[in-house]
Amino acid sequence: EIQQRLHHAGLTLEISISPYLKGRDCSKTLAQLVGRSRAASWILCSLQPETHRWFADRGLPALVFGSCLPQIRLPSVDMDYVASYQHAVDLFAAKGHRSVVLFCESGAAAGHRLSEEAFLEAVRRARHRNTGGSVLHHDGSVEGIQRTLNSLFANRPPTALLVSHPLHVLAVVSEMSRRRLRVPEDISLIS
Numbered sequence: 001e002i003q004q005r006l007h008h009a010g011l012t013l014e015i016s017i018s019p020y021l022k023g024r025d026c027s028k029t030l031a032q033l034v035g036r037s038r039a040a041s042w043i044l045c046s047l048q049p050e051t052h053r054w055f056a057d058r059g060l061p062a063l064v065f066g067s068c069l070p071q072i073r074l075p076s077v078d079m080d081y082v083a084s085y086q087h088a089v090d091l092f093a094a095k096g097h098r099s100v101v102l103f104c105e106s107g108a109a110a111g112h113r114l115s116e117e118a119f120l121e122a123v124r125r126a127r128h129r130n131t132g133g134s135v136l137h138h139d140g141s142v143e144g145i146q147r148t149l150n151s152l153f154a155n156r157p158p159t160a161l162l163v164s165h166p167l168h169v170l171a172v173v174s175e176m177s178r179r180r181l182r183v184p185e186d187i188s189l190i191s
Contacts, residue, residue, distance in 0.1 A: 002043070014039070021047060030054050044074075067114045082118040088162050088190045089122035093131045097160035097188060101152065103172065104164035106137035115164055138168075145171040153179055163191040 003013040014037070020029040030051065034042075042062040044052060052072045055062040064076035085102075092100050102119040104112065116135050123133030138148040145168060152158070153175075163169050169191045176187060183189050 027054055081115045085118040086122040089126055092160040093126045093128040098131050099158040100133040100160040101158040102135045102162045104137060105140040142171045146175050149175045160188045166191045
């Protein structure tokens with residue numbers, strides 16, 4: 001959609017993907033990338049807050065697709081995680097769930113941090129005072145999801161699970177099925 005709109009405006013979209021941009025200190029890679037480009041503006045997608053800060057500190061025009069930490073002064077287009085997570089927690093609480101877990105991939109991206117804060121705040125503000133919540137991290141791999149769920153289900157499983165990324169739902173539901181846990185009879189699930 002962006003590429004099409006830019007084309008109609010007489011502009012082009014160049015996409016740069018580099019494993020070196022995923023690290024925390026990628027300033028050398030960024031300097032090289034910016035130095036060889038004649039970009040009028042940058043769209044930053046799925047990058048660490050340190051990368052956002054690098055662009056902001058240099059006054060380079062950039063738009064963040066995803067979450068941007070409040071102290072970094074760049075415009076961003078993002079989901080309203082606070083409202084989304086508040087709504088999910090309220091739905092769980094209204095259905096009588098008192099043990100809610102946010103199941104998310106561990107990461108340092110701003111979106112991860114803001115999502116977890118929004119979830120915990122939603123649990124604190126739940127309409128039912130005895131609704132409790134916790135955050136459980138996994139590494140994003142199927143094996144990591146299974147391993148993390150094994151530890152969760154070995155003790156006292158929650159009655160409600162909020163899976164932060166839709167792509168992880170299949171692995172979660174498969175592991176629950178293997179353990180003969182049914183959705184929604186045994187555990188409610190929202191993604």
